[in-house]
Amino acid sequence: MNNFKERDPNNIIELDFSKFSKNDLNRVEALGVKQKLLYRWFRFERVTEPGLDQLVFYSGARGRVPYAAYRVDRHRNGLYALVNHRTGETITKSRTLNSALNKLPDDFYYST
Numbered sequence: 001m002n003n004f005k006e007r008d009p010n011n012i013i014e015l016d017f018s019k020f021s022k023n024d025l026n027r028v029e030a031l032g033v034k035q036k037l038l039y040r041w042f043r044f045e046r047v048t049e050p051g052l053d054q055l056v057f058y059s060g061a062r063g064r065v066p067y068a069a070y071r072v073d074r075h076r077n078g079l080y081a082l083v084n085h086r087t088g089e090t091i092t093k094s095r096t097l098n099s100a101l102n103k104l105p106d107d108f109y110y111s112t
Contacts, residue, residue, distance in 0.1 A: 017077060018052050018074050040061055054074075059108050070084060071083045082094075
């Protein structure tokens with residue numbers, strides 16, 4: 001009789017939901033169009049690591065006001081976290097990219 005502890009757990013596969021989907025990337029492109037309509041420049045970078053996928057957003061006006069920098073992390077469990085890229089402060093955690101992007105502060109859209 002085989003004991004459960006003696007079995008080799010090599011057949012267990014850990015799921016990794018950290019990759020952004022195509023719909024997520026389409027949503028980011030729509031955010032860029034919105035920034036263009038607000039007469040702001042917009043740029044984003046994607047950083048991929050095992051178990052973590054990140055999108056770093058930069059937005060600014062063509063003036064003396066410093067640009068805004070925020071990051072969206074997608075973790076292994078599929079949760080999104082919106083983070084201030086300069087300070088590392090987590091603004092919100094959510095299950096969808098839309099709800100995370102809805103929490104972007106006003107300085108991302110407007111210069112004060």
